Amino acid sequence: MxxxxxxxxxxAMAVCGAAAYAQQPAPMTSGPAQIFTALPAGTTVTNxxxxxxxxxxxxxxxxxxxxxVDEEGRVTAMIIGVGGFLGMGEKDVAVxxxxxxxxxxxxxxxxxxxTNKEALKAAPGFAYDKTKTTWMPAVK
Numbered sequence: 099m100x101x102x103x104x105x106x107x108x109x110a111m112a113v114c115g116a117a118a119y120a121q122q123p124a125p126m127t128s129g130p131a132q133i134f135t136a137l138p139a140g141t142t143v144t145n146x147x148x149x150x151x152x153x154x155x156x157x158x159x160x161x162x163x164x165x166x167v168d169e170e171g172r173v174t175a176m177i178i179g180v181g182g183f184l185g186m187g188e189k190d191v192a193v194x195x196x197x198x199x200x201x202x203x204x205x206x207x208x209x210x211x212x213t214n215k216e217a218l219k220a221a222p223g224f225a226y227d228k229t230k231t232t233w234m235p236a237v238k
Contacts, residue, residue, distance in 0.1 A: 143165050143173075145200075146162050146165050146176065146198075146209065147162055147164070147165055148161060148162060148163075149161065149162050149208070149209050150208065150209070151178055151198065151209045151210070151211050152208055152209065152210050152211070153210070153211065153212075153213060153214045153215070154210060154212055156203075157214070157215070158215075159178065159180060159211055159213070159214065159215045159218060160178045160179050160180035160181070160188075160215070160218065161178065161179050162176050162177070162178055162179075162209070163177045163178065163179045163190055164176070164177035164190075164226070164233070165177075165195075166192070166195075166233070173195045174194070174195055175192045175193060175194055175195055176192070176193055176195055176198055177190050177191070177192055177224060177233060178190070178191055178192075178193055178211070178218065180215055180218040180219055181215070181219050189218075189219060189223045189236075190223055190224045190225065190226075190233070190236070191218050191221045191222070191223060191224065192224055192233065193211060193213075193218075197211060197212065198210070198211050199211075222235060222236070223235075223236035224236055225237070
């Protein structure tokens with residue numbers, strides 16, 4: 099009996115210790131996440147998403163439907179919806195992020211793309227695939 103009690107206590111401690119160890123979070127390999135005490139200077143996606151895009155002559159081309167980010171976190175492209183009426187018949191095209199610039203007029207800023215609506219309508223279209231959560235070339 100004297101041997102059974104210490105063995106039972108040791109077994110119970112081993113099981114509890116293993117359960118407690120299993121509940122510990124996975125160890126971090128690269129250190130703790132950086133926490134900002136002040137926001138870094140920059141622009142947010144909100145400044146682009148759903149904004150109207152104009153040509154150099156201030157004619158409306160379309161609206162920004164999405165902003166694409168690569169694996170390294172760099173914004174690479176914008177999906178712009180062109181044409182259509184009230185969302186019907188709209189075509190989504192991809193343009194390089196570097197080709198869109200911000201401009202200001204009457205103390206309001208807006209987005210400008212050095213092309214016109216007809217050129218974007220003629221460009222290859224894209225469609226969002228919800229199952230793959232990515233933009234794919236549109237099927238004609």
